[in-house]
Amino acid sequence: MSMLTNLDLIRRVPLFSMLTEEQAQLVADGVVKRRYRRGELVVEQGKKSNALFILLNGRARVLTADERGREVILAVLEAGDYVGEMSLIDNQPHSASVRCEIQCDMLILGRSEFARCLPENSSLSYAIMRGLVTRLRSADRQIESLALLDVYGRVARALLDMAEDDNGDKVIRGKVSRQDLAKIVGASREMVSRVMKDLTERGVIENLDTGGLRLKNRAG
Numbered sequence: 001m002s003m004l005t006n007l008d009l010i011r012r013v014p015l016f017s018m019l020t021e022e023q024a025q026l027v028a029d030g031v032v033k034r035r036y037r038r039g040e041l042v043v044e045q046g047k048k049s050n051a052l053f054i055l056l057n058g059r060a061r062v063l064t065a066d067e068r069g070r071e072v073i074l075a076v077l078e079a080g081d082y083v084g085e086m087s088l089i090d091n092q093p094h095s096a097s098v099r100c101e102i103q104c105d106m107l108i109l110g111r112s113e114f115a116r117c118l119p120e121n122s123s124l125s126y127a128i129m130r131g132l133v134t135r136l137r138s139a140d141r142q143i144e145s146l147a148l149l150d151v152y153g154r155v156a157r158a159l160l161d162m163a164e165d166d167n168g169d170k171v172i173r174g175k176v177s178r179q180d181l182a183k184i185v186g187a188s189r190e191m192v193s194r195v196m197k198d199l200t201e202r203g204v205i206e207n208l209d210t211g212g213l214r215l216k217n218r219a220g
Contacts, residue, residue, distance in 0.1 A: 006031055009107060013054055014080045015131070018123035027124070030113030035105050036060075042098040042106065043084060049094065050111040054082040058104030064096045066186065073183040075138070076101075085128050088114050154185035155195045159205070163215055175211035 006028035010016050016024055036042055036058075043049050045064060055077050062075040062083065074096055077083065083098050088111055109117070118125055158181060163170035182192040199205045206214040 006033070006107070009033070009056060012056070012080075013082075013107070015054065015082055015127050016124065018127065023117075023124070027109065027117050030117060031107040031109050033105065034108055035103065036100045038100055038102050040100050042100065042104070043087075043094045043096075045095065045097040046093045048087060048092075049084060050088065052082060052084045052088055052109040052114055053098070054107040054109070055079055056105040056107060059101045060098050060104055061101055062096050062098055063183075071183050072186060073180060075135075082131070085131065151185065151187045151191055152195055154187065155181065155192060155199075158184050159213065159215055163213075166214070170215035171208075172213045172215070173210065176213055 007025055010019075010024050010028045010031070016027060019027065031054075033056075042053055042060060057079050060077040061073050062077060064072050064074055066072055077098065084094070086092075087094050159172065159176075160170060162172045162176070164173070165171075178193050178196065179189050181196075182189040185192065196205070200207065204216055206216060208214055
């Protein structure tokens with residue numbers, strides 16, 4: 001990462017893909033790079049940070065806590081994803097925490113730099129609005145799952161959301177932690193383990209040698 005200029009890094013981020021050279025340079029002049037350790041908090045729920053954080057590499061979790069204080073995973077962030085825009089727009093504390101799952105490199109655009117860049121970049125404004133709508137739809141979907149689906153349904157939906165298409169089936173490449181899955185669907189680890197065992201025995205899911213899962217197409 002140290003060999004690349006800020007402009008080089010900006011050009012690799014989908015959020016900035018529609019910017020002109022001049023617009024991208026304006027953003028590049030305003031960002032700083034920072035490396036976060038595994039387990040380090042990027043933003044903390046209930047606090048302000050006044051910056052937009054753009055993940056260059058690594059993986060991070062968006063977390064909150066339920067009424068019992070149990071950790072709930074709202075989303076997993078990967079390269080190109082970003083957080084902090086809501087607090088920049090409404091000047092309110094963060095609605096969730098973000099913790100690095102592994103070492104992460106990020107670009108940070110502070111409030112004043114963000115305010116300076118936004119009026120000059122209508123495509124950036126549109127991209128951020130589109131991202132907010134995507135998150136709202138995701139939140140609506142999660143609320144619907146919690147309200148209308150049982151644990152089987154919530155686990156199935158979470159697995160489908162994680163999976164990629166592969167010859168008519170759905171495949172999850174990485175290892176699926178039962179604890180993380182429990183935090184996503186709002187159930188106990190024991191309950192999720194029972195559901196996963198049952199789905200495996202029924203042939204709905206297949207464990208892969210890589211630690212991932214194949215979700216079998218049961219149509220027909």
